[in-house]
Amino acid sequence: MRNYLNIIIAYSIMLLLIILVGIFQSWSIALTIFNYCMISAVMTLGANIQWGYAGLINFGIMGYTALGGLAVVLVSVAPVPEAWSVGGVNMMTCLGIIILMIFSTRYILKNIQKSNKRNYLIAAIIIVGLILIKIIAGPAIEQIEAVDPAKTGFLGGLGLPVLFSWIVGGLFAAGLAFIVGKVALGLRADYLAIATLLIAEIVVSIIKHEDWLARGVKNVIGLKRPAPYEIDLQTSPWFINLVEKFHSAKLDLANSLSERQDILNQLVIDASSVYVKLCFAGMFLVVVIILLIITQKALYSPWGRMMRAIRDNEEAASAMGKNVVKQHLFIFILGSAIVGIAGAMMVTNDGLFTPGSYRPMRYTFVIWVMVIVGGTGNNFGAILGGFVVWFLWVEAAPIALFFINLFTAHLPETNEIKIHLINSAPYFRFLLVGIGLLLIMRFRPQGIIPEKIIKQ
Amino acid sequence: MDLINAVIVLLNYTIIPALTYGSQLALGAIFVTLIYGILRFANFATGDMMSFGTMFAVLLTYYFQSIGINFGFLPTALLTIPFAIFMMILYMLLIDQTVFKYYRIKKSPPVQLAMVSVGIMFVTQAIIRIIIGPTDRRFLDGEKFILKATEFKEMTGLAEGLTIKSTQMITIVVTIIVVAIMFWFLNKTKTGTSMRAYSDNEDLALLSGIDPKKVVLITWIIAGILATIGGILYGLDKSYRPFVYFNNMLPIFAAAIVGGIGNPYGAFFGGYVIAFAEIFLTYAYKRFLVYILPESLEPNSLMQLLSTDYKFAISFSILVIVLIFRPSGIFEGKRI
Numbered sequence: 001m002r003n004y005l006n007i008i009i010a011y012s013i014m015l016l017l018i019i020l021v022g023i024f025q026s027w028s029i030a031l032t033i034f035n036y037c038m039i040s041a042v043m044t045l046g047a048n049i050q051w052g053y054a055g056l057i058n059f060g061i062m063g064y065t066a067l068g069g070l071a072v073v074l075v076s077v078a079p080v081p082e083a084w085s086v087g088g089v090n091m092m093t094c095l096g097i098i099i100l101m102i103f104s105t106r107y108i109l110k111n112i113q114k115s116n117k118r119n120y121l122i123a124a125i126i127i128v129g130l131i132l133i134k135i136i137a138g139p140a141i142e143q144i145e146a147v148d149p150a151k152t153g154f155l156g157g158l159g160l161p162v163l164f165s166w167i168v169g170g171l172f173a174a175g176l177a178f179i180v181g182k183v184a185l186g187l188r189a190d191y192l193a194i195a196t197l198l199i200a201e202i203v204v205s206i207i208k209h210e211d212w213l214a215r216g217v218k219n220v221i222g223l224k225r226p227a228p229y230e231i232d233l234q235t236s237p238w239f240i241n242l243v244e245k246f247h248s249a250k251l252d253l254a255n256s257l258s259e260r261q262d263i264l265n266q267l268v269i270d271a272s273s274v275y276v277k278l279c280f281a282g283m284f285l286v287v288v289i290i291l292l293i294i295t296q297k298a299l300y301s302p303w304g305r306m307m308r309a310i311r312d313n314e315e316a317a318s319a320m321g322k323n324v325v326k327q328h329l330f331i332f333i334l335g336s337a338i339v340g341i342a343g344a345m346m347v348t349n350d351g352l353f354t355p356g357s358y359r360p361m362r363y364t365f366v367i368w369v370m371v372i373v374g375g376t377g378n379n380f381g382a383i384l385g386g387f388v389v390w391f392l393w394v395e396a397a398p399i400a401l402f403f404i405n406l407f408t409a410h411l412p413e414t415n416e417i418k419i420h421l422i423n424s425a426p427y428f429r430f431l432l433v434g435i436g437l438l439l440i441m442r443f444r445p446q447g448i449i450p451e452k453i454i455k456q
Numbered sequence: 457m458d459l460i461n462a463v464i465v466l467l468n469y470t471i472i473p474a475l476t477y478g479s480q481l482a483l484g485a486i487f488v489t490l491i492y493g494i495l496r497f498a499n500f501a502t503g504d505m506m507s508f509g510t511m512f513a514v515l516l517t518y519y520f521q522s523i524g525i526n527f528g529f530l531p532t533a534l535l536t537i538p539f540a541i542f543m544m545i546l547y548m549l550l551i552d553q554t555v556f557k558y559y560r561i562k563k564s565p566p567v568q569l570a571m572v573s574v575g576i577m578f579v580t581q582a583i584i585r586i587i588i589g590p591t592d593r594r595f596l597d598g599e600k601f602i603l604k605a606t607e608f609k610e611m612t613g614l615a616e617g618l619t620i621k622s623t624q625m626i627t628i629v630v631t632i633i634v635v636a637i638m639f640w641f642l643n644k645t646k647t648g649t650s651m652r653a654y655s656d657n658e659d660l661a662l663l664s665g666i667d668p669k670k671v672v673l674i675t676w677i678i679a680g681i682l683a684t685i686g687g688i689l690y691g692l693d694k695s696y697r698p699f700v701y702f703n704n705m706l707p708i709f710a711a712a713i714v715g716g717i718g719n720p721y722g723a724f725f726g727g728y729v730i731a732f733a734e735i736f737l738t739y740a741y742k743r744f745l746v747y748i749l750p751e752s753l754e755p756n757s758l759m760q761l762l763s764t765d766y767k768f769a770i771s772f773s774i775l776v777i778v779l780i781f782r783p784s785g786i787f788e789g790k791r792i
Contacts, residue, residue, distance in 0.1 A: 189565075198709070201768060209766065427590075437574065
């Protein structure tokens with residue numbers, strides 16, 4: 001029981017903080033923070049599987065997040081028939097060529113001995129394939145992008161329900177992780193960090209600049225939602241009745257009927273946004289709980305023990321007949337898939353896909369701070385880290401503003417230093433997160449909730 | 457005549473810009489490689505440290521301009537280099553004493569130090585943004601061009617002009633001077649030799665009486681010089697914007713690893729490999745080919761291998777290829 005006590009205390013404090021935000025700022029802001037905390041928690045769960053269970057350092061979180069977001073666009077947006085009729089055949093041919101290239105390379109790798117001849121053959125296949133793709137895809141891409149560029153200019157998606165895209169996002173990320181893992185997992189830890197960071201950067205730059213795929217930096221807006229829209233709620237009678245019942249005491253205070261109607265309208269607008277966010281919160285909570293149960297079960301299964309054995313001593317585990325390379329690849333794919341799900345969840349929550357916003361600072365390093373701060377190797381710790389750091393990241397600016405005002409209260413309003421400091425309040429979040437990371441690494445390197453070691 | 461024109465086109469649009477960009481990368485890459493070789497970790501705060509030094513140069517340039525000091529036809533920023541370096545070294549030593557020293561003495565694994573450097577990255581970014589803000593700043597003054605296209609055309613009578621910006625010349629010259637002094641220091645002086653020994657085999661170096669404190673101190677000082685000068689040269693050539701400096705860290709890493717991490721010669725060379733690859737693969741060769749090929753073969757398209765959007769992606773792809781086929785880099789890595 002003592003083991004769980006600190007977990008319960010830490011989570012209660014976190015929940016209290018979010019409730020305080022609800023009381024002092026607004027419930028809508030509190031729920032936005034809560035939802036993002038949840039998304040961050042899923043990302044940290046993914047990163048924690050790789051780092052905490054297996055000791056693999058993955059600085060490519062951003063790439064998997066972006067791929068998850070891409071999945072939402074490709075699954076849920078309605079297809080653009082004009083674009084398909086203009087360039088669909090060519091693009092499908094290119095896809096066929098890529099698949100052909102992969103299989104012929106595999107065939108050569110399997111059936112021809114390692115030699116210069118084999119290398120030349122593979123190089124020839126790749127070069128011929130790329131030239132073919134460039135010739136076939138070039139004109140098609142131009143035509144696709146010319147189809148109503150202000151609104152579409154891309155192939156569109158499949159028009160399926162958006163929740164389905166969360167799974168597809170995970171699969172996309174798993175696919176990328178398979179390739180990255182095959183290429184880079186043999187590298188030493190810090191090389192692996194750099195390689196994954198750069199590969200993620202390549203992925204994002206492809207998503208940014210291939211407009212036919214998902215409109216690139218022109219963004220896709222108005223994505224489908226698994227929750228009702230605010231505007232529908234505001235016009236549906238059952239919702240208005242619900243709000244009326246909920247706030248009846250407040251409405252009874254109104255003096256006239258028109259005043260009562262005004263108050264009710266305002267309440268309905270507020271309540272609709274809270275209701276939508278609650279819907280998202282419910283869905284995210286389900287995902288987090290499912291993932292938590294699975295990861296906890298995995299951690300204490302024979303497989304989890306094997307992973308920790310590999311992490312702590314690779315040579316010994318390998319000598320015991322465990323296939324280290326295979327297990328590393330597997331866990332790398334697993335963790336990345338979870339990050340991909342989180343990426344899809346985030347885009348669904350926002351309702352828009354903005355490839356330009358994927359920056360390593362926000363989507364890789366902050367997530368890593370969450371993992372380290374929360375507690376590596378402990379899923380409860382990882383989730384808590386997601387909550388704490390995201391909360392700090394969002395609330396840093398108001399907190400900084402408060403302290404700046406406190407310390408510069410004696411200065412006149414026109415004081416240049418004061419104005420400069422107030423203007424730079426948003427940047428204190430970097431300072432807060434950085435110092436938080438340094439302090440945790442120095443004085444509590446195992447994180448807020450450390451890894452639990454069960455002795456059998 | 458056509459051939460000369462073609463060469464001029466290449467010089468103007470690819471070779472000179474690539475040499476400039478390569479020099480800027482090379483300075484950063486040597487910085488990364490020195491830290492990796494002697495302090496033994498991948499420094500994720502590289503870009504922000506360069507930005508930190510440059511910030512002082514920008515602020516001092518503004519100050520010098522306001523009190524009327526300038527450097528004639530050269531940019532005022534060159535005058536501020538010593539002061540900026542001084543501040544940079546102070547900051548680095550402060551970080552080393554308060555943060556890195558603890559882990560070095562504890563002999564923490566390199567990954568932990570890399571994570572710590574991520575923390576430093578956050579803090580440095582915050583300090584920079586709080587002091588100078590995230591906006592784009594130009595601080596180049598003095599002559600902008602050494603050779604203008606029109607002058608060149610008049611001089612030679614060729615159809616193509618050659619432009620040499622003063623920042624390009626300054627970058628190349630300063631880089632050559634700095635790198636030459638640094639290699640001389642590493643190879644010929646006693647301190648430099650002790651640094652190389654420390655990098656090769658720490659225990660053996662300690663046994664032979666090399667003072668680790670002194671080695672670390674000198675490393676940070678050299679790193680500070682390289683970071684500041686590299687940052688200032690980049691800022692003069694393009695412009696100063698904190699976010700761009702953070703992004704530049706990625707090709708710098710690529711350069712250091714491609715050259716063989718831990719090996720300064722490799723890093724120097726790697727910077728140019730990355731720069732030339734980026735520019736040669738994204739340059740539209742149409743104008744060049746028009747001069748060389750007979751008229752019947754003239755290309756219709758731009759003859760561009762990859763769009764310039766993929767500039768960064770190229771350097772990363774090179775890195776990935778090098779990592780797969782030759783993980784120790786083009787030159788054998790991990791030596792100083």
